[in-house]
Amino acid sequence: MSPDQPAFQVYRGSEPPHFAHQVELVYARLLDHQGVAWEYEPRTFVLERDEEGQVTEAMTPDFYLPDENVYVEITVMRQKLVTKKNQKLRKLRARYPDVQVRMLYRRDLERLGGEHGFTIPAA
Numbered sequence: 149m150s151p152d153q154p155a156f157q158v159y160r161g162s163e164p165p166h167f168a169h170q171v172e173l174v175y176a177r178l179l180d181h182q183g184v185a186w187e188y189e190p191r192t193f194v195l196e197r198d199e200e201g202q203v204t205e206a207m208t209p210d211f212y213l214p215d216e217n218v219y220v221e222i223t224v225m226r227q228k229l230v231t232k233k234n235q236k237l238r239k240l241r242a243r244y245p246d247v248q249v250r251m252l253y254r255r256d257l258e259r260l261g262g263e264h265g266f267t268i269p270a271a
Contacts, residue, residue: 156180157180157183157185158178158180158183158184158185158186159180159185159186159187159188160185160186160187160214160267161187161188165188165189167188168210169222169224170212171222171224171257171268172188172211172222173234174240174257174261174266174267174268175190175210175211175222175252175257176211176221177261177266178261178264178266179211179213181264181266184213184215184216184262185213185214185215186210186211186212186213186214187211187214188210188211189208189209189210189211189225191204191208191212191219192206192207192208193207193208193209193210193240193243193247194206194243194246195207195229195236195239195240195243196239196258204205205236207221207236207237207239207240209249210222216248217248217250217252218249218254219247219248219250220249221233221237221249221250221251221252222250222251222252222257223253223254224253224254224257224268227263232252233251237249237251241259246269254268
């Protein structure tokens with residue numbers, strides 16, 4: 149574990165998380181600060197397969213909050229780049245209607261961070 153990564157108190161994963169983006173670490177710290185149990189990228193959802201059954205499109209939400217039974221996907225991309233991520237989220241919801249997924253955008257993270265004294269890094 150790096151010095152920048154705290155020892156999380158409510159993390160429920162079996163292996164230490166390896167965040168793809170600094171904003172994910174900030175969100176993990178925020179969840180930990182609030183005492184919200186979480187896992188990092190615990191499940192990949194298959195969205196499309198080719199004729200041979202090979203996966204051609206999938207989505208792995210960033211976080212899973214087991215006590216709420218909800219997945220959270222985070223994006224800090226510019227709005228024009230978010231379109232593809234939103235399309236994948238719509239496919240996931242259509243193919244897995246019982247799975248709850250929330251998308252958190254930069255503005256959501258900035259609001260949450262501001263309420264709890266966390267700074268959201270640039271994209």
